[in-house]
Amino acid sequence: MxxxxxxxxxxxxxxxxxxxxxxxxxxxxxxxxxxxxxxxxxxxxxxxxxxxMEKVIVDNIAATQGLWKDKTILIVEDVESNYQFLAATLRKSGAEILWAKSGEEALKLVSGDAIIDIVLMDVQLDGMDGYMVTVELKKIRPELPVIAQTAYAMKGEKEKSKAAGCDDYLSKPIRPSELLRTISRYL
Known part of the structure; x- marks a missing residue:
């Protein structure tokens, strides 16, 4: 065959x-x-x-499939260029994208009426760091998947994110295929 x-x-x-x-x-x-x-x-x-090239594959799959057209992804990121990259990659999937520029804003969105299916959490936030925010998010919605994203590639960072309640971990710079693959485990 x-x-x-x-x-x-x-x-x-x-x-x-x-x-x-x-x-x-x-x-x-x-x-x-x-x-x-x-x-x-x-x-x-x-x-x-x-x-x-990898980008061509990811773009074709995501763009033609509307992978998550009925899903909402919350990006918690205080650096606009990082948010823009993530949002541009995820928009092709059809998901609704929400942006929280701080941990406090993320907590308001999750505890409010917003239906959020997954959270991409920058761990290096001003004010409450991403780990503290994750602990609080899990108190509100324990089943909500949270994926830590960090520029720290130091040993122990993955374990630290798990201890805070993160379901998965991405190290920056984030490749589009890795981002989609990681999110697909939870949606």
């Missing part, structure tokens, strides 16, 4: 919802004369030609 002229990559249901829980993406690098027939038989929605 599988043609050796193709490289097949299977992506799990958490990332792309399709029949039987998997969607097949096809990258071809040899003869493409039977490409349309092959892709129709295998239910491939789109394909990319080699060489493919």
């Amino acid at each position: 599988f043609n050796p002229s193709f490289l097949y990559i299977i992506i799990p249901d958490k990332f792309c919802n399709f029949a039987n829980g998997y969607r097949l993406f096809l990258y071809f690098f040899c003869d493409s004369s039977n490409l349309n027939t092959e892709t129709e038989l295998l239910s491939v929605i789109f394909y990319l030609r080699f060489p493919v």
Whole structure:
């Protein structure tokens, strides 16, 4: 069934919802004369030609799927350029993006009427740091996934985030694929 002229990559249901829980993406690098027939038989929605850069893959998957169109993501970040990067990456997923510039603002949003599905938490915030904010968020909504994001790549930082109640951890600079992959574990 599988043609050796193709490289097949299977992506799990958490990332792309399709029949039987998997969607097949096809990258071809040899003869493409039977490409349309092959892709129709295998239910491939789109394909990319080699060489493919990571950004192209992430952009195509996120942009065409509306991965989280019914989800709300809260970004707690006091540096606007960092927020803009995260928001631009996540907008393609269809999620509603909320921005809290401080821990206090994040606590108000989560304790208010906002329906928030996941939080991206900068740990280095002015005032209450991200760890303190996470402890307070978990008191309000213990089930709410919180992903720590930090420029600190020091040993023990991941453990510190877990101890504060963070569900996962991303080290800056954050790669778009890593961001989407991490969030997809929780949405």
